[in-house]
Amino acid sequence: MSKHVLSDPVGDQINEGSKPRICVRDLTVAFGSFVLMSHISFDVNAGDIFMIMGGSGCGKSTLLRVLMGLKQPAQGLVQYNGRDFWGGTEKTRNELMRDTGVLFQNGALWSSMTLVENVSLPLQLYTNLDAKAIREYAMLKLALAGLAGFEEYYPSEISGGMRKRAGLARAMALDPEILFLDEPSAGLDPVSSRLLDDLILELRESLGTTFVIVSHELASIFAIANNGIFLDAQTRTATAHGNPKELVGNSNTERNAMLFLTRGATEQQP
Helix, strand or coil: CCCEEEEECCCCCEEHCCCEEEEEEEEEEEECCCCEEEEEEEECCCEEEEEEEEEECCHHHHHHHHHHHCCCCCEEEEEEECECCCCCCCHHHHHHHHHHEECCCCCCCCCCCCCHHHEEEHHHHHHCCCCHHHHHHHHHHHHHCCCCCCCCCCCHHHHHHHHHHHHHHHHHHCCCCEEEEEECCCCCHHHHHHHHHEEEEEEEECCEEEEEECCCCCCHHHHHCCCEEEEEECCCCCECCCCCHHHHHHHHHHHHHHHHHHHHHHHHCC
């Protein structure tokens, strides 16, 4: 049987056998009769730091919710490692989501739990490890996030940047292949934001983790992204794909994306 060939968002052909981590084709997302975005196609490859970019109201967080299994698209294909995500059963979706982790915008830590207890929670729910092993594993994840020594602190006792890193440690608890981050730098000062960016780069290099990140923070986009998609609220579709640094110099990039990214490139200059 011949392998199915999917159309690439920029016009080339991609063989399904290559199996990107995430493959999206001709995706339409709607709320009732209102179409938020349509004809969205892109690939997220292993080891990518993939940015979902665009201005307010373009559907960045909604697209992330579709990829996370929280919002069903009106039509289109989403695959994880070659397996159909929305076309399969709920059991299949749950199995595929076990290979992902999520950092929500506010960190979403339980305020009544210490950091080590927060990170231990997924391990208690989804593994058969004993209490000692769970604690050791949770402490390791906190150390990877730069929080060694803060295991017994409560979220209210640490800074916003540290809470984001603790949330990232919890997202990594089950050793996911893919991490979804929703506006990770939101509300952080420039120093904390840069430290979080550095941590994301370190995790990609040391663990081979693939990141899909929603962001409008231009400094972070240019500091860490190697791939991405630009959503445009006016046309309700994607108007640019690729490395943000390369898109700045691409004459084929749509005007809104060009203005957004050029402003970011200017802000990076000393």
